[in-house]
Amino acid sequence: MMELDPLLLSRIQFAFVVSFHAIFPVFTIGLASYIALLEGLLYRTGNPAYEQLSRFWTKVFAVVFGMGVVSGIVMSFQFGTNWSVFSYASANFLGPILAYEVVTAFFLEAVFLGVLLFGRDKVPRGTHLFAACMVALGTFISSFWILSANSWMQTPAGAELRDGIVHLTSWSEAIFNPSFVPRFFHVALASFLTGGFVVAGVSAWYLLKGKAPEASKKALQMCLIMLAFAAPAQLLVGDVHGLNTFKHQPAKVAAMEGVWETTDGAPLLLFAIPSQSQERNFLEIGIPNMASLILTHEWNGTVPGLKEWAPEDRPHMPIVFWSFRVMVGIGLLMIIIALWGAWLTWRDRLVESKRFLRLTSLMIPLPFVAVLAGWFVTEVGRQPWLAYGLIRTAEGLTPSLTGAMALFTLVGYVTVYAVVFIAGIRFLVRIIRQGPDQTDLSEDHPGAHAKRPFSAADDKTMA
């Protein structure tokens, strides 16, 4: 029998459970803000369209958030089960940061979610709005801490290694480590883009089907205006983030750009097939000098090649290189769609442009692909380190872990997540197929608060 490598299996397992988990919060962060906005607009205007939209998206939110929560619980134990040496070594920093995330964010989200989902008829409207805001706030506080922890693993600061254990020298330097601020804004924008494109895509599809046309048009317009700012902004923030990586993790950038030899005036490669073993690329197509210009702001600037690092210190170039291109490609597509949509909104031709509506609804899965690709760039690009320059991935593994144990849980997680994911997607599709029209018909019991009974017919009276 082939020898099972617990290290490789643990890496696959971590990549799998964290990728699976990552797609949910990146959506719910954006969606939570949207729901809070809808609740706020409802509170101020009393327009039933906002209640209709809020009720509908809250249903979607509940399913997605549920999957995010359960896959998140797995994450908080994954460090200990498979990476106990790393956990023990880095506990002085990562422990407090994760503990702060739990007490300042997770409780806020979890507890107020109950009120948001089940409390519409039990609390005053203002309180319900407050609950929606607390859930949204919780998602942001959560990303603050978890991105601080992740950024610290990319660019450790404010800490020193004594006898193999991380000890803090400065909490503020550690929390606000060099890559944290650009990463935070990059991820926050990614969340808005993901939430925005999903809501826009679903609304565009409803417009095509003639479902809840007034509310859908309103939702689509709201999203497109936001996306028209957020999508181009992401290009700028992404550039700042890239420059930050170039400064602190140049090996990662070499892999992103597909540069083997240190080059003056490096080209921006549009296509290449990098070979890790042969230390070269095949079939390169590139724009001369562009990579140097972007990274150094000089025509002939120097970009260090991956060969500057010993083979055992290099990240895997093909994965990083291609993930980066997938992310950037989708990002550029988002900018085009967002600007086109904003123009159509401005000219008030949104509903007529069937081609735009169809394309926008096809965009729904792409932000998720972009987000995962982005995480692949940064996480695979950090290898072979767990905490960059401090602790290697291979050193962090649990010593008592055997290949068979790791294989068992890997197969287990894949099976469990496949069942949950397939069921979850099917329920989401069903909720979305039903649409906002019917959302309310089944639950029009007389509430304690002045709640307008409304139905599809009310749509026509909506301003």
Add this chain to the structure above:
Amino acid sequence: MELIDLTLIWIVIIGFGVFMYVFMDGFDLGVGILFPFAGSDEHRDVMMNSVAPVWDGNETWLILGGAGLLAAFPLIYAVFLPALYIGVFLMLAGLIFRGVAFEFRFKAEPHKRRRWDIAFFGGSLVAAFAQGAVVGAYIQGFEVEGFSYVGGAFDWLTPFTVMTGLGLVAGYTLLGATWLIMKTEGDLQTLAYRIAGRMVVAVLFVFLLVSLWTAVAHPHILERWLEHAAVLWIFPTLSLLAGVWLWRGLGRRAEGTPFIATLALFLLAYLGLLISMWPYAVPPHHTFWDAASSPDSQLFTLIGLLFVIPIILAYTAWTYWVFRGKVRIGEGYH
């Protein structure tokens, strides 16, 4: 830092957090375990709706337990999780299935609902059993070299831990049943009374069995008990009194008393366990003080937690108040 023992404060905080988890997720896991005993689909709806608004907050205490251990007692985190590797996976898989069932069950087509009933029941049962086995494994101790676990994958699974696992299943079932007594009425409440009555007997029996077994298998614990018998007699006595209080509460159809009395039973068992194991965090070698993170990290986290935890307790209490009272058929947002 010599004046204040941070580690001792942290033992209190983690002890509190773990107890909050055991008690709060305990009753909603218990409701899951009771799922197949409900007579009808409407009753299952009510059972699930009685915990649906709060289960997520309840489960967050488990994450606090994990993150809190990493922050304050990294050795516990780095030994328990590898040692309980398979058990932790089973617990997480259980929690995943029961967690998604809250949403999925109400969204499934009627003929597929059964699957999510089973997921909710099975997930709750497996999670409860695995947590009980963790308690047993803690009493058993761990094979450790330096700061790493060096034992095998199934060292945690012994007849003793199977018994503690089943014991906690019984305990959570009792908590779930007494919760339902509080939150429901009619046939469902009658059923809850009946099951609670049986579970009191089962739980007290397990208490006794675990205590005797521990005394036989771990002479050093028996030694400690005998040494401090002058004080420790209070625990079995109070437990018995709580059992009687619970039993009589059930007998006179009280609605709140059984839940409170069960809570008291849990608290007594929990304190008894800690006192028996004191001061070992990773028995048989490492104490809580060996397991502690650096004082600097403990202090940094403590400052925030002391400030935030009261706020969490306040808004958690507020949501329980919002969702107070009986849950009736047909309620819920679905």
